[in-house]
Amino acid sequence: MSRFSSEQLRTFAAVVSEGTLEAAARRLHVTASAVSQRLKALEDSTGQVLLRRSNPVEATAAGEVVLRLARQMAQLEEDAGRELGLAAGAGGHHSLPIAVNADSLAVWFLRALTRMPAGLDVAYDLRRDDEQHSAGLLRSGDVMAAVTATPEAVQGCRVEALGTMRYRAVAAPDFLGRWLPDFGAGAPVDPLLLNAAPAVDFDRKDTYQDAFLDGLFRKSRSRAPRPARGPRHYVPASQDFFDAVRLGLGWALVPEVQCRPEFDAGRLVQLAPDRPFDVPLYWQRWRTSSPLLDTVSEVVRATAGDYLLGPEAATRPRRG
Structure with a gap:
């Protein structure tokens, strides 16, 4: 007999x-x-505490394992119902939670979703x-698949390489005139001046600008430690982040496919054309057999191939 x-x-x-228990009861139409x-019986059967009774409640480490199982079982039921021609549920559709980073959303991932077969x-x-960080959502069972920079498979998942997102360090001409007035006269960008200039970060998890600067300081002949960095603007939306750079608020690393038209037209300037930053991306999904996940994975893989570089084109290791 099944334990659960x-x-x-x-x-x-x-x-x-x-x-909360009360909200769950209303959703399930029970008391x-x-x-x-039911929760007590489940915890008794596992012999472990599965929920922290906070507000809202949170799954413990053991609870995350059970939560992943619960959501995988729900997906298997939905897949079976779809194959049998049964209704998808009260909402009339199947929900598919996926974790994806902002740059992929802005550049290519939404295009993948538009290529999904009709009638799903x-x-x-x-x-x-x-x-x-998106792999953490897989571990907790919050999502069924994720675009991630983590090549190691999360427990219960399988992983495949999607390609490499190439970034370029760029700034607006007016910004360079204020902060790096000598740049463009044939000399490479000065790490000290760039470090002191304002930069745009997506949020406080964004380490890309710092990683780029660290690379410049390592390349320079100076053995002096990197000084304190200049001001940071936080702009946590991909298009707004790009607009902040275009408008001269600061310099930043932007996906090449997103900023190429801008520096081709002279509206943005590359700070180090010989130093692209490449970020390998991976697709992690539940190992559970699911026709829906199989279809999504196939479309995501094909679309990523249209926008990301292949492994042979990458010139730098993953940042972080």
């Missing part, structure tokens, strides 16, 4: 998703007492997170 009943797993997933009893009745629940 589908009723217990469904209840556990609902509690974590809704945040809060029934929800509490799927709603995409996109969770934006930095590519260095």
Whole structure:
């Protein structure tokens, strides 16, 4: 006999998703007492505490394992229902949670979703997170797949390389006139001056500008330690981030495919044309067999090939 009943797993997933036992009870159309009893039975069967009774509740490390199982079982039920021609559920569609970084969303990932076959009745629940951190959403069971910079497979998942996102360090001409007035006279960018100039970061997880500067200081002949960095502007939206650089608020690393028209037209200037920054991206998904996940993975793989560089074109290791 299975250690976990589908009723217990469904209840556990609902509690974590809704945040409280009462909200989960309303979603499941049962009493809060029934929800509490199912959770107790589930914890008794595992012999471990699965939920922190905070507000909202949070899964413990053991609870994340059970949550991943619960959501995988729900996906298997949806896949079976789709093959049998049954209704997708109360909402009339299947929900597919995916973690993806902002740059991929802006450059290519949404295009992949538009290439999905018609008639799937799927709603995409996109969770934006930095590519260095999105694997955590897979571990917790919050998403079924993720675009990530982590080549090591998360437990219960399989991973494949998608390609390399190439970034260029760029700035607006007016910005260079104020902060690096001698740049462009044949000399390479001065790391000390660039370090003191304002930069644009996506958020406080964004280390790309610092990684680029570290590389410049290592390349320079100076053995002096890198000084304190200049001011940072935080602009946590991909298009707004790009606009901030174009308008001269600061310099930053921008995906090449996004900024190429701008520096071709002279509206942006490359700070180091010989030093692209390449970020390998990977697709991680649940190992569970799922026709829906198989289809999504195939489309994502094909679309990534249209926008990302292949491994043979990469010139630098993954940043971070």
